[in-house]
């Protein structure tokens with residue numbers, strides 16, 4: 586049995602994960618992100634202990650505790666150097682957890698760890714996989730030779746910050762314009778949907794939210810496009826193209842066996858993926874007819890817990 590912890594700015598979620606890579610029980614507590622980082626690390630240990638005991642396990646039954654954490658995480662040292670939303674500053678997360686619980690602890694960046702979870706459950710003999718998650722931003726992870734690639738400093742694989750449109754007016758948090766994240770995140774989709782509604786107050790999207798822009802979400806344009814709204818179709822096409830541009834760049838660099846797209850929008854399935862597959866067929870470098878398989882991620886919100894748990898496998 587393993588314990589995986591998915592740490593976020595709002596909550597700490599811990600899960601017991603068995604040898605078949607399934608979550609068998611979970612427990613959650615608030616993060617208290619403004620507290621001293623050491624206190625948060627100690628609480629992760631406490632939560633793991635409670636989860637184990639409440640389900641009839643002793644810590645000796647737990648092979649490892651893994652943590653997926655937002656920010657710059659070095660898996661070799663077990664230290665989180667910095668996290669934008671949690672008060673970590675060179676926090677020795679693994680050392681603290683091991684001291685509290687007496688079991689090995691592992692650490693990884695949350696998106697990388699989610700990628701690792703997806704990789705492990707695909708259950709294929711593959712060396713390389715890319716995971717792209719479309720949400721508030723564009724995140725992801727790179728698995729090479731069966732291992733997470735995190736760069737020498739723990740902040741590699743920030744794939745949302747490749748530039749896909751240098752003429753874009755959208756400035757990214759990283760300082761650049763036209764990052765993949767500013768063009769292909771769900772936030773970008775919502776931004777463009779709102780703009781289109783303002784410019785076309787009679788379109789089907791405007792009617793579907795009754796003119797209330799605060800009701801626009803990631804599905805507004807997709808639903809209206811499927812119902813035949815031309816304005817929505819333009820938004821959807823541009824969004825999918827932006828996702829696809831980044832996918833092609835990632836394929837050209839890594840030629841992974843599989844590229845998974847995750848985030849709530851991946852529930853659109855082939856409606857989202859088929860145009861991306863088509864673009865990848867024409868716009869990526871290839872010479873032997875063997876192409877990257879592009880598919881929807883499977884684990885949803887469970888990827889973080891499962892991936893974290895299996896860091897210690």
Ligand SMILES: [Zn+2]
Pocket residue numbers: 745746747757758759760761764766
């Ligand atoms: Zn950026």
